[in-house]
Amino acid sequence: MAGTTCTCNCSVSNLTGEAKIEHLLELYKGNPSALIVVLSAIQTELGYLPKDWMVRVAEELNMPLTDVYGAATFYAAFSMQPKGKYTINLCVGTACYVKGAPEVQAAIEKELGIKPGETTEDRKFSFNLVHCIGACGIAPVMTINGDVCPKVTKDTVAEILSKYE
């Protein structure tokens, strides 16, 4: 089952949403080794892994649904719950940790009323802890939908979050 080269990376990158997922399912039909590639695309395009899509993936890649579920629950990048509009990833890697990430975490929890791994009721923010995004020089650091917020302190959290409508 080797050789799953996507020979059309270019055209895939031009597609978005369900069209991209359909394209990948077509491309990797009957090929279970492409499972993570396909699940990653669903996660990126839809923001989570809806049950119906996981069933489709199992059928198209010709593999048991339990294996799809197994991978979906194993990797931290996959979520079966819809995410908020903005995803906050607070780095708690070593450098950020020794420079005060735990205090920042407490401030975010207090501000939003949610714990890591949760989403606010209004689906505005999801909050995760991540381990090292490779920006140790500007620790503590967090990202909000990819925007990097350097040198965050417990006192600047509320102000930063208020910028996201």
Place this chain on the structure above:
Amino acid sequence: MNTEVLNIIREQSKKALAARLGEGSQDNFQKHVLVCGGTGCHSSGCQKVYDKMEETLKATGLDESIKLIQTGCMGACQLGPVVMVYPGEYHYCHVGEDDVSEIVEKHLKNDELVERLFYTNNDGELQPTMSEMDFYRRQQKIALRNCGKIDPTSFEEYLAVDGFKALEKVLTSMKPQEVIDVIKASGLRGRGGAGFPTGVKWQFMADNESDEKYVICNGDEGDPGAFMDNAILTGDPFSIIEAMTICGYATGATKGYAYIRLEYPLAIKNFRLALEACRKNGLLGENILDSGFSFDIEVREGAGAFVCGEETALMASIEGKRGEPRPRPPFPAASGLYGKPSNINNVETWANVCPIILNGPEWYANIGVGKSKGTKVFALAGKIVNAGLVEVPMGISLKEVVEEIGGGIADGKAFKAAQTGGPSGGCIPIDYYETSLDYETLAELGSIVGSGGLIITDEDTCMVDLAKFYLTFTQEESCGKCTSCRIGTKRMLEIMDRITKGLGTEEDLALLEELAYIVQQTALCGLGQTAPNPIVSTLQYYRDEYLAHIIDKECPAGVCDIKVKKKAAKKITA
């Protein structure tokens, strides 16, 4: 593409890069402006600086005579965003959008330096150029040789810095076994943490006959606090592609995989662009440089699992499965990806291959100390003045790295310990401040070089809390397949939690040590086998801090929130 055409393009590219190579400009571009686009500088706003520079150069018509490049990580992350001006390798620090017009007006137009943006060391000495700066002066860049110097997505710029010369040499003048012998003789060892001799690994794979073999790049850099692989993949992706291709030729593989973690989107993007450029120019694909050798590489993105840095788990993940490790033997060289012989090396290991081929194994073996040859990239972070990526010869002392390169401890505090090797490593206390940084010495001290995380702690760091931090990480990332890691780390973490809350007992320490020993001895893979190391190491050097938490109900560094009061000693009544 054949070697003749390749060398014609290289000569042209060299001319275009001459201003940066210190040879004086040989084309219209009199000056080169390099904006660091590493993750650290990105995070501190280098994109805005780049855009502003581009806009200003266009508006002033200087874009005809000044070349603007966005590079990979230059290393001095704490000083970012960094802008460099060639010739002269002038190094501007903390450049903001508002500083751009001054640099353009003064330096680029009138050759006047903007001194206020240069680095000043602790003694107040102004250090305008890269070669004068304390941070760079003691470094020796091999793996990071091109990072921050070239446009990482430009095939031509890579050619100009002798890119694909090693591949050309290998394909035109060396037999596969000769290549392996060179790597063996260089003494290069795996930079991912285990330190296994790279050439020996290649030999195992070459010796296994098979219709299909795989070459894999382990770019699942997961140790919190290490980011050199990110820097290399983002800043010099061609060098990894070239090295993997050389390995394919030496070991008889035709297919490669680069497994890059999802958290590094820029690395994935640049690596993909580099792959495209190689295919377009015939340096990947069928019949490379008319040698009859064919090779291609595919990128696989991780999906967020630390354990996938372990080689057998990584291969399971490429196969689309849960990233769980399996027992070895069989080793990947005999039965790896899809059950075929596979050779897997870490990004930094790959980055050392081409210079070894070009300069010879003796050159490489002369750098370093004892059995630790060459250089090592350390990710210097924590309570240090100049955090960033540093590449130093093996055998340099910890003190030199901290004080001479790192500029000492931040905020005038005192050095307490260095933590090396991340969650698989241990700590080096101040008594060993002058110790040599190499595989053997660190192992003797109960730590490891590991992937190269070097976290500096000061008097305000609680070593018990730090050990608990690492254990929390490995416990969360334990894949749950083997009992000793799944349950052992959990029980250890519970004990650590008790201790940091002031609820521990002295018996807990004995139990911790016993559990640590069992997990080290019986876990299935490297994650579990090394997970207890931070505990064992801090118990060895900082037992008094543990006892302070347990007996005095006190955290000496004031980090742990202990609510329990120490019981008053019983009065002895006569």
